[in-house]
Amino acid sequence: MSRIVRIVAFGCGLCGGIIASQGPEYAQQYRQRLGGAIDELRQVITRFEADAQASGETRESAIVRLRSNTDDFVSRQGAAMQANVERLRNLEIHRETMMQAGPFARVALMARDGDRDVMEAVYRDF
Template sequence: MSRIVRIVAFGLGLCGGIVASQGPEFGQQYRQRLGGAIDELRQVIARFDADAQASGETEASAIARLRSNTDDFVSRQGAAMQANVERLGRLETHRGAMVQAGPFARIALMVRDGDRDVMEAVYRDFEPALPVTEEGILSSAIGFVTLWGGVLLLTGFIRSLWRRPRRITRVSA
């Protein structure tokens, strides 16, 4: 029986290692998407800035002009551009913090401060992989040891509950 438990524990440990390794992989795909979102927003804002400059406006004055327009559509475009500028600032700050953070801190930063839109896009298109980075290998090892050890501890505990105490019988003379 204990041999079967060890085999099952080992198999579950392998599964735990594979599952745990997906955290760093998700983080890596998140950072790629984050960079893509930043690049795209920069292009949109650069085109807007060029149009504003060609009209003798600054970015801020062009946004203010659009937002104050009585035409609802034009006013909404001004609000949307303001939101793009603000989002670009947040994303750049977030990416800067992730670049400065260590391997496991990046995952925590992503979970705590990650951009919801980027996170949802990564989740939708996530492709599992086994990362061979330090972060991926350590995550795999932690996942393996956690499940493997947890199963062995749990089965040991359950076995101890099922064991019946031995009664001491006296032999009479």
């Protein structure tokens, strides 16, 4: 029985060591990609807002107009833009929370509240 406990303890210690050594670096790369995702979404939304303004609309009214369109494709574009706006807001809040946390708290925040798309991209390159 004590041999099994030692094996489990060794495995847990090994996992803890890996997380302690690689977690902060992974979180750093995650934050960098998070910033890139935020910058890209801002550009998409800024272009959309400029198009909406040129048509005499606000961002919100343009999204409503698109979403209420009977053409399924156009309606889906409105839903996609609404999702972009919401994702940008969530990513900005998440990044601000991470910037205020310490290195190991960032790992926990990333694991708990992280953006899955960004985390998968970091994992592929890590």
